[in-house]
Amino acid sequence: MAKRRAEEPLEELAYRDSPSSKKVRVEFIPGESTRSNGFSTSSAAPIPINGYEFEEDERNGRDILAAADQLEEELQEAALSPSASELEDEEDRSAFVAHSRQNAPVEGYTDLYLDTINRSVLDFDFEKLCSVTLSNINVYACLVCGKYFQGRGPKSQAYFHALEIGHHVYVNMQTKRVYVLPEGYEVKSKSLDDIKFVVDPRLSKEEVMRLDKEVKEAFDLGGRKYRPGFVGMNNIKANDYFNVIVQALAHIPPLRNFLMLEDLSEKPELIQRFSVLVRKIWNIRAFKSHVSPHELLQQVSRQSQKRFDLLHQSDPVDFLNWFLNNVHLALGGSKTKPGTSIIQKIFQGRLKVESQQITAKADAGDRLRFEEAAEVLVDTSRYLMLTLDLPAAPLFQDELDKNIIPQVPLTSILAKYDGLKAQEHLNTRKRYRLLHPLPPYLFFHIKRFSKNKFVSERNPTIVTFPVRSLDMSPYVEPNPSLHSPGEPIWYDLVANVTHEAVRTRDDSVEGEAEKKVWRVQVRDRARDEWLEIQDLFVERVATETLFTKESYLMVWERRKETKKKTGG
Numbered sequence: 001m002a003k004r005r006a007e008e009p010l011e012e013l014a015y016r017d018s019p020s021s022k023k024v025r026v027e028f029i030p031g032e033s034t035r036s037n038g039f040s041t042s043s044a045a046p047i048p049i050n051g052y053e054f055e056e057d058e059r060n061g062r063d064i065l066a067a068a069d070q071l072e073e074e075l076q077e078a079a080l081s082p083s084a085s086e087l088e089d090e091e092d093r094s095a096f097v098a099h100s101r102q103n104a105p106v107e108g109y110t111d112l113y114l115d116t117i118n119r120s121v122l123d124f125d126f127e128k129l130c131s132v133t134l135s136n137i138n139v140y141a142c143l144v145c146g147k148y149f150q151g152r153g154p155k156s157q158a159y160f161h162a163l164e165i166g167h168h169v170y171v172n173m174q175t176k177r178v179y180v181l182p183e184g185y186e187v188k189s190k191s192l193d194d195i196k197f198v199v200d201p202r203l204s205k206e207e208v209m210r211l212d213k214e215v216k217e218a219f220d221l222g223g224r225k226y227r228p229g230f231v232g233m234n235n236i237k238a239n240d241y242f243n244v245i246v247q248a249l250a251h252i253p254p255l256r257n258f259l260m261l262e263d264l265s266e267k268p269e270l271i272q273r274f275s276v277l278v279r280k281i282w283n284i285r286a287f288k289s290h291v292s293p294h295e296l297l298q299q300v301s302r303q304s305q306k307r308f309d310l311l312h313q314s315d316p317v318d319f320l321n322w323f324l325n326n327v328h329l330a331l332g333g334s335k336t337k338p339g340t341s342i343i344q345k346i347f348q349g350r351l352k353v354e355s356q357q358i359t360a361k362a363d364a365g366d367r368l369r370f371e372e373a374a375e376v377l378v379d380t381s382r383y384l385m386l387t388l389d390l391p392a393a394p395l396f397q398d399e400l401d402k403n404i405i406p407q408v409p410l411t412s413i414l415a416k417y418d419g420l421k422a423q424e425h426l427n428t429r430k431r432y433r434l435l436h437p438l439p440p441y442l443f444f445h446i447k448r449f450s451k452n453k454f455v456s457e458r459n460p461t462i463v464t465f466p467v468r469s470l471d472m473s474p475y476v477e478p479n480p481s482l483h484s485p486g487e488p489i490w491y492d493l494v495a496n497v498t499h500e501a502v503r504t505r506d507d508s509v510e511g512e513a514e515k516k517v518w519r520v521q522v523r524d525r526a527r528d529e530w531l532e533i534q535d536l537f538v539e540r541v542a543t544e545t546l547f548t549k550e551s552y553l554m555v556w557e558r559r560k561e562t563k564k565k566t567g568g
Contacts, residue, residue, distance in 0.1 A: 102185040111189060113168040113180055120221055121146040124199050125234075125280065125292035128173045132157045140170040143178070143195065152179055176200060194285060200276065201283040208260050211282060212253060212525040218284050226289035229282045230524060232536035234292040238313040240535055242300070244520040245320050246293060247533055248495035248555055250278045251522045252441060258342050271330040273299050290536050316497055316518060317385070317445050317553055324384055338382060347443060350435040352419075352477060353379045358427050369422070369429075380435070385443035388413040389423075390461045410465035413446070417475040434475050436482040438489060442472075444554040448499065458501060458514075464547045467530075468492045470556060491556040496521040498549035521546055 106112075123146060128139045130150035138151050140158045144167035149158035158170050162181035169187070171178045176196040178187045211229065218228055229251070233243040250256055259275040260282065273296040280291045294310075301309040303326065308319050324343055333341030338348060355377045391408060415421050419433035448459045471488040478485050500517040519534040521541060532541045 102183045111191075114187070114189065114191060116167070117143045117169055117195075118145070119195070119287055122195065122198070122287060123292070124173070125294055127295045127298050130157055139173045140179075141173055141199075142167045143169040143171055148173075152181055152184065154182075171195060171199065173199060197285055198283070198287055201279045201285070203260060203279075203282070203284070205261055207284075208257055211256075215526045216284065218286065220289045221287045222289075224289050226286070227524065227531075227538075228284045228286075230522065230531050230533070230538055231281060231286070232290040232533065232538055233281075234290060234294075235535040236292070236294060236297070236310045239293065239297055239310040240518045241314050241316045241319055242293060242297060242308065242310075243535060244497045244518045244533075245316050245323065246274075246277065246296070247281075247520045247522060248497060248553070250281050251495055252346070252555065252557075254346050254440065255342065256282070268330040270296075270299050270303060271327060274327065313516060315449075320443070320553070321385070343384075346441050347384045347439050348382055349437075349439040349442070351381050351383050351417075352433045352435055353381060353430060354419075354433075355379070355428050355430045358424070358429055385445050386417065387445045387447055389416060389447055390459045390463075393459045393461060405460055405462055407462045407464055410444075410463055410470070413463065414472075414475055419475075419477065433477045434472070435477055436479040438472060438476060438558060440558050441494070442491060442554075442556040442558075444556065446551055446554070448550065448552060460501075460550060462547065462549075463551050465493070465551070465554075467543055467546060469559075490559040492559055493546075493554065494523060494557045495555040496546060496549075496551055497553035499552045500550065518552075519549070521549075 122141070122143065124141065127136070129136050129148060130139055131147045133150050135150050139148050140150070140152055141148055142158070142161060145165070147161075149161050149170070150156055152158050152170060152172075159181055162168050162170075168180050168182075169178065170181055171192075176199050178189075178192050178195075179185065180187055216228060217225055219225055233247065235243060256278055259278045262275075264272050264275050277291065277293055277296050280286070297310050300323070304322060308314050308322065324347065328341045328343040329335070331341040331343065333344060339345055356374055359374070388410075390413065391406070393406065416423070417432045417434050419431055422429045422431045424430075446463055448461075450457050450459070470491045470493075472491055473483075473487065473489045476483075476489065483489070498519045498521065500519070501514045502517050504513055504515045517534070519532055521530055521532050523530055530541050530543055530546060532539055
């Protein structure tokens with residue numbers, strides 16, 4: 001089928017005006033000022049330019065004047081709104097382009113959004129990781145919901161959280177500066193000082209020195225009373241072995257004062273987190289009456305290659321040995337040179353070890369008796385902890401078919417270090433003697449657990465001890481140049497870690513299993529009282545009943561010698 005030919009050439013139609021619009025066409029009154037976009041700012045009515053449109057509108061019943069007024073309003077609104085090209089440019093821009101940031105709040109609105117802060121949900125004990133990216137770089141805490149987010153820039157998680165959820169106040173966990181997002185300005189208000197203090201509690205030197213002298217009681221946000229320094233520690237799953245060691249170390253004044261006063265910001269992460277945890281234990285303005293060791297536990301787990309973690313219970317003494325050595329190295333201590341860190345200055349002592357080979361012709365009763373004719377090897381070693389061996393537990397039973405719990409005095413098992421009592425190690429007999437000067441603090445490890453290829457055994461023997469005035473002079477080799485012979489060397493108890501075996505139901509063949517429960521007894525020097533701490537539970541205990549528990553680790557403090565005044 002042939003195509004119909006055009007009536008007029010296309011070239012002639014291209015330059016011809018288009019048909020009239022159905023809308024009212026107006027022209028501007030000459031002499032009126034116009035804006036850059038061509039629209040008039042005058043409120044005068046537009047003049048129609050096409051008489052045919054007037055007649056058409058009248059026949060259709062339209063109100064020409066009303067239509068003209070409506071068009072004028074539309075044109076004025078269009079003059080104030082962005083043009084189509086501007087809108088297209090706006091759409092082409094990245095969605096992440098930030099709004100203008102404020103350097104300071106608007107005058108009169110310095111406390112904007114501060115009423116949304118919820119202190120009851122703030123918990124700064126957990127590891128500082130972004131809840132979205134799990135990054136530990138530039139972490140901010142939302143002061144409304146307590147969650148951690150990374151950064152505060154236009155592309156940061158904290159910025160998105162402020163826009164999506166409407167939480168606007170954030171604190172930098174490193175610098176402790178508070179910001180309002182998405183505006184981006186810093187808030188400088190005295191009402192936020194309590195939050196900054198809880199993030200990183202720091203006491204002055206005068207306040208630290210008064211901790212053991214002044215009786216001080218504090219209250220948390222819930223109105224619960226607590227004693228700074230004697231607060232519960234959260235047992236996340238099986239980290240009670242960790243809690244008792246940290247609590248004991250936090251009550252050793254020289255170590256505590258060092259961690260609370262020294263600037264450790266340039267030290268490794270382990271010592272920094274240990275310092276923060278000790279300062280939170282002694283926090284006098286805490287929001288909660290307990291602390292969580294999660295942050296330090298995570299670092300210990302990583303550094304020990306998960307040998308010590310929060311999921312599996314470990315031995316407190318094993319952890320203490322590992323922890324003291326790693327803290328010593330974190331503080332720049334030497335592996336060979338003694339006294340290079342505060343750990344060695346407080347706990348390290350010297351021990352003389354005499355050893356002699358056991359000959360084949362020695363009788364059974366003479367295996368532990370040193371022979372004068374045989375050679376005796378003398379060696380000096382250093383220690384951070386003294387191990388005390390318990391006598392074997394009795395095997396017989398009483399008339400009620402219950403095992404007798406034997407008792408032994410502490411001085412009896414300390415006789416291991418009197419230089420006279422020998423012990424057998426393989427084919428060698430050994431005896432030990434402490435050397436002057438004794439360290440300011442002594443760790444006693446009472447060895448209760450023994451393992452072989454088949455079974456692990458526990459010795460339930462109770463060790464009786466005095467809480468004050470333990471004389472260590474009988475176990476130290478005399479040295480007149482360092483200590484007067486015959487003068488006592490007094491030590492007082494500081495902390496006592498105890499063990500309790502609790503029987504629990506088990507799905508195995510045995511039906512029951514023993515669960516280890518660890519507690520620590522610490523002394524409140526200001527009140528001269530003793531408190532027992534088991535995870536979150538803190539309660540007073542009578543001094544006379546301290547030895548009734550199975551002591552496992554003891555911390556003793558050397559009493560300072562008072563110089564006698566000589567008459568002039």
